[in-house]
Amino acid sequence: MTDSEGGPHPPTASPGSALIDYAESAIVEDDALLAARVRADELGAAAVAPAVGALLALLARTCDAHAVVEIGTGVGVSGLWLLNGMAADGVLTTIDPEPEHHRAARQSFAGADIAPGRTRLINGTPRDVLPRLADESYDLVFVDGPLIDHPRHVTEAIRMLRPGGVVVVHNATADGAVADPARTDPPVAAAREAALLIADDERLLPVVIPLGAGVLAATKAR
Numbered sequence: 001m002t003d004s005e006g007g008p009h010p011p012t013a014s015p016g017s018a019l020i021d022y023a024e025s026a027i028v029e030d031d032a033l034l035a036a037r038v039r040a041d042e043l044g045a046a047a048v049a050p051a052v053g054a055l056l057a058l059l060a061r062t063c064d065a066h067a068v069v070e071i072g073t074g075v076g077v078s079g080l081w082l083l084n085g086m087a088a089d090g091v092l093t094t095i096d097p098e099p100e101h102h103r104a105a106r107q108s109f110a111g112a113d114i115a116p117g118r119t120r121l122i123n124g125t126p127r128d129v130l131p132r133l134a135d136e137s138y139d140l141v142f143v144d145g146p147l148i149d150h151p152r153h154v155t156e157a158i159r160m161l162r163p164g165g166v167v168v169v170h171n172a173t174a175d176g177a178v179a180d181p182a183r184t185d186p187p188v189a190a191a192r193e194a195a196l197l198i199a200d201d202e203r204l205l206p207v208v209i210p211l212g213a214g215v216l217a218a219t220k221a222r
């Protein structure tokens with residue numbers, strides 16, 4: 001690649017650079033999100049970084065999301081961001097096997113004055129729940145369960161996504177380990193497998209975004 005004067009482009013920013021640090025620190029969260037983060041710390045439920053949350057809200061708004069599925073509710077930090085970007089009457093269906101996390105997520109949603117009808121919390125494992133959700137019916141699917149389950153969750157997400165919808169995979173790079181050929185442990189192999197499922201699907205237009213733990217987003221052809 002060359003610049004407008006024919007010379008090589010200057011090196012682009014790498015993860016950990018000042019640019020990434022700026023992107024990560026530029027987002028300000030409201031009181032409801034800050035309170036949810038305290039709950040996440042108390043329960044040890046890792047939540048998306050603020051910049052990833054802002055990306056979720058942006059993508060939800062861009063695809064005018066009315067129906068969103070989230071795999072891995074945690075205590076509702078990513079859910080709050082998704083709801084912020086969704087249509088005012090949009091419904092977030094969010095799945096988690098931990099009842100304690102769902103209790104905390106309900107507190108998080110109430111703390112942000114989210115109307116109860118806008119959230120559908122399904123307590124169960126995605127393996128059991130996802131097959132019951134309809135084909136091509138959701139505007140956005142957010143995958144944030146255990147890395148080892150990413151291939152199964154991504155397969156279900158692609159099935160559930162409507163044409164023009166967006167799938168977002170959190171921790172898609174296994175904190176960057178997918179780029180290291182020496183890393184062949186099962187979670188890293190699962191992250192690679194999930195990325196390949198998306199790369200090999202001709203209906204999907206993907207991009208890796210180096211925010212937080214690494215995000216892979218793809219939109220499905222209309």
Ligand SMILES: C[S@@+](CC[C@H](N)C(=O)[O-])C[C@H]1O[C@@H](n2cnc3c(N)ncnc32)[C@H](O)[C@@H]1O
Pocket residue numbers: 045046047048071072073074075076077078079095096097098101125126127144145146149
């Ligand atoms: C990283 S946290 C989700 C954080 C949340 N998305 C956020 O940013 O606020 C992962 C969640 O996956 C849930 N989980 C555990 N086992 C699971 C499984 N087998 N499938 C899906 N989710 C699971 C955990 O209970 C936990 O709440």
